[in-house]
Amino acid sequence: MVSALVMMLMAACFPLNGAIDHAVGGERGWTLEVDYRAWAKTQQFRVGDNLVFKYQRGDHNVIEVDETGFKDCAAKPAATVLDTGKDVIRILTTGKKWYICTVSIHCSVAGQKLEIDVLPQAHSPEASPSDMKPPPSSLANMRSVASSYVVIVLVAVAVIFC
Numbered sequence: 001m002v003s004a005l006v007m008m009l010m011a012a013c014f015p016l017n018g019a020i021d022h023a024v025g026g027e028r029g030w031t032l033e034v035d036y037r038a039w040a041k042t043q044q045f046r047v048g049d050n051l052v053f054k055y056q057r058g059d060h061n062v063i064e065v066d067e068t069g070f071k072d073c074a075a076k077p078a079a080t081v082l083d084t085g086k087d088v089i090r091i092l093t094t095g096k097k098w099y100i101c102t103v104s105i106h107c108s109v110a111g112q113k114l115e116i117d118v119l120p121q122a123h124s125p126e127a128s129p130s131d132m133k134p135p136p137s138s139l140a141n142m143r144s145v146a147s148s149y150v151v152i153v154l155v156a157v158a159v160i161f162c
C-alpha cells in the first residue's frame, strides 16, 4: 500500500524516474501525411511519459479515442478536445492508447491518427512484498524494516515537493 502510493507519486514526478517527452511525429509534428505507425515504432512509451502534440493552432486537434474510434476516425460527442497547438498528454496507464485529429478528413484520408502501446515504468522503486515482511524474532531485521519505511516516507516527501 505504501509502496504503491510511492509508485504513483513517482509516476507524477518527471525528473526522478527518467520519464521523457515524446514529440509526436518528430520534426514534422502533428499534421497530415505522416506515418505515425512508423514513428511510434521508434519510441518506447512508458507510464509517466508525456506525449507532446505540436501543430499550428486552428489547423488540427487531438482527441483520445478507443480502438473503434481509431479505426472509424470518430470521437464520442463527450470526448475532450485538445486544440492549443501544443497539447501535452501524460501517460498514466499501460496498454494501447489511440489519438486522432477530427478536423475534416485529416484522420480518415490523411492518416492523422496515432496508436501507441505503453509499457510499465522502467525503474520501479517498489520493493517486493517478501522484502517488506519482517522475519519473526529478529530485532535487527525489525529495525532494518522500520528504517526502510522511513526511507520510503522520505522519498514520498521528496517526490511531493519536487
Ligand SMILES: [Cu+2]
Pocket (backbone or CB within 6 Å): 031, 059, 060, 061, 101, 102, 103, 106, 107, 112
Ligand atoms: Cu488535423
